[in-house]
Amino acid sequence: MTSRDKAMQALLSRRAALFGGMAATLPALGGWQAAAQQTQSSVVDITRARTDPIPIAVPDFAAGGDAARYGRDIARVIVNNLRNSGLFRPVDRAAFIQTAEAAAQTPRFQDWRVIGAQALVTGRVLDQGGSLRVEFRLWDVLPEAQLEGTLLTASTANWRRIGHLISDVIYERLLGEKGYFDTRVVYVAESGPRDRRVRRLAIMDQDGENHRFLTDGSFQVLTPRFHPNAQQIAFMSYFRNEPRVYLFSLDSGRQEVLGNFRGMTLSPRFSPDGRSVILSSTRGNDANIYVVDMGSRRERQLTSGGGLDVSPCYSPDGSQIVFNSDRGGDQQLYVMDAGGGGVRRISFGRGRYATPVWSPRGDLIAFTRIASGQFAIGVMRPDGSGERILSEGWGMEGPTFAPNGRVMMYYRETPARDARGNGYSARLSSIDIAGFNERQIVTPTDASDPAWSPLLA
Amino acid sequence: MLNAKLFGVIAVVALLGACESSTTDSANTGVGNATTGGVGARPGSQEDLIATAGSDRVFFDTDRSTIRADQRSVLERQVAWMQRYPAVTVQVEGHADERGTREYNLALGQRRANAARDVLVAGGVASARVSTISYGKDRPAALGSTEDAWAQNRRAVTVVR
Secondary structure, eight states: OOHHHHHHHHHHHHHHHHTTOEEEEOOOOTTOHHHHHHTTTOOOOHHHHHHSOEEEEOOOOEEOGGGHHHHHHHHHHHHHHHHHHTSEEEOOGGGOOSOHHHHHHSOOHHHHHTTTOSEEEEEEEEEOSSEEEEEEEEEETTTTEEEEEEEEEEEGGGHHHHHHHHHHHHHHHHHSSOOOOSOEEEEEEEESOGGGOEEEEEEEETTSOSOEESSOSSSOEEEEEEOTTSSEEEEEEOGGGOOEEEEEETTTOOEEEOSOOSSOEEEEEEOTTSSEEEEEEEETTEEEEEEEETTTOOEEEOOOSSSBEEEEEEOTTSSEEEEEEOTTSSOEEEEEETTSOOOEEOOOSSSEEEEEEEOTTSSOEEEEEEETTEEEEEEEOTTSOSOEEEEEESEEEEEEEOTTSSEEEEEEEEOOSSTTOTTOEEEEEEEETTSOOOEEEOOSSEEEEEEEOOOOO | OHHHHHHHHHHHHHHHHHHHHHHSOHHHHHHHHHHHHHHSOOTTSHHHHHHHHSOSEEEOOTTOOSOOTTTHHHHHHHHHHHHHOTTOOEEEEEEOOSSSOHHHHHHHHHHHHHHHHHHHHHTTOOGGGEEEEEEETSSOSSOSOSHHHHHHHSEEEEEEO
16 A cells, blocks of 8 residues: 555545545455556646546446445535536546446446546445445546445435545646645625625535525624634624624534624634634724634734725644735735734736635635625735736635635625616635636525635544 | 705794793684694694704715714704703614625614714703614615715704604
8 A cells, every 4th residue: 555545545534534434445356457557647737737648448337226326426516616626527428338337336437438538436325224324436548447335324415415524536647736625615604685684504415415594694793714724714793793703513513703892803814723813893983803712712913904804814834914905096916924024015907806715725825805886806925926806807805715725715705787776696605726626616696705625524 | 956945934932822822821722833833843742843953964975984064063053952852762873885795884874873863962962862773774765766865864863853
């Protein structure tokens, strides 16, 4: 076993343990071991996958009796994830020659080669009464080699997560980067006319499934953000008509106010270690950045530059903070040390810059730009160089990175076409940071302020 | 502006009517109330503030939070109205138009609410009677996506509590 395989096994075991199951690396099917050793480097450059998505075949996982449904649905979760990434091209199942059952026994590579599949995913589901035992294998079709083999056990209720975990293994094995499928998105679900908008916290899997509302709409909520453990959410609430930053526990469903600020508190974000929250608080005519310790709940003021300082976000190593300020006249992006010193402006392009968010990889800062009445989502390096606009529109803002830093989500608005507000909408979109594969995320109602969770396990 | 002034005149008449009825005998009170309800607003109410001060709101330039010269008189009339009803407390709501980002607009709305409050307090209203809140761009008054709608949404509204 290579160190990489050991790492993967450890990863899967850790993940499985979290949802009451187990995982193990499967040995290669007889005879394929040698070939597997030879093709450890079957990694496709992402740049190439973008222009030339990897053709991959994912037949239903073999399953008997009542488990057949899971065999089919888990395969569909995987197909959907891979297609939506824009980096894979799932082969149409109508073209399949070998049956799913037979492929799960022994793939007949010729059958998959002729329909253009470069990679093949096979699997088998066993319903153990309340839990599912799923074995999955990833094959490189050309050299006829097994690249991955994993056994997962999880409670039946968690069948979708099995599909996401397998998708992440495939993504990482074929693209050489961590995946982002076993994640969730928290956002603000919006309904009703805009002057009396009802805004509720809602959460869903990254693919839009398992959707549920977290608050009942009796008080307005804005800007939810995940704790690094993905179990807690910081957000802004108008509970009792006092706009403050609150914490929401996904385990208990409980909400509590953060800190004892007198003025409005807004734009919260957790530190990478989860031990504190940075936010903006209005006092007098300024808004300044504060850091609140999660344990003592004591606050420390970090900026006092005059003007409105909002939307702070830590670098992934916690050493720096990027934020938005109008201290120089109009909204621009500034970076400072985590302790509050060394403030320097990084945005110098045309227009106003806002909502900076640091990539989990550390290499980019995403932002909203407003220039000539047009909104745009873009990225720049932390020193302000290399600015690149990914998408432009009438109204769009609030980028959030997937945990691998490869995909972003944000919300996009369409303008009202009359004085009654008809035609206005707000919807979530995702895009690859290379600026391709922009897709609308389907939500039950209008949606804004998405926040992507870290990998769940 | 013309409409607002006209309303102001009507409101004064209504208030006089109400005062008269309260000083005459109780048999006439019912008539006085009926007159007040039909023409003017209940004294000390939001409608009364609008009628008397001409408006419950002031408007701002894009990305600005300073009280415009042409808006100051509205706040001065609001001061006079508040001095007439010392028991009334108000909350000034600051708002922004949709052409900005949500978080920045929350802060901007707060600054606008503060600017309007400062004029009320400078005019002699006790600061304890004036609280502030910001809704940023999330509670527009005008629902269109036009320059005119945006101008109406960049506002600070004095709301009787």
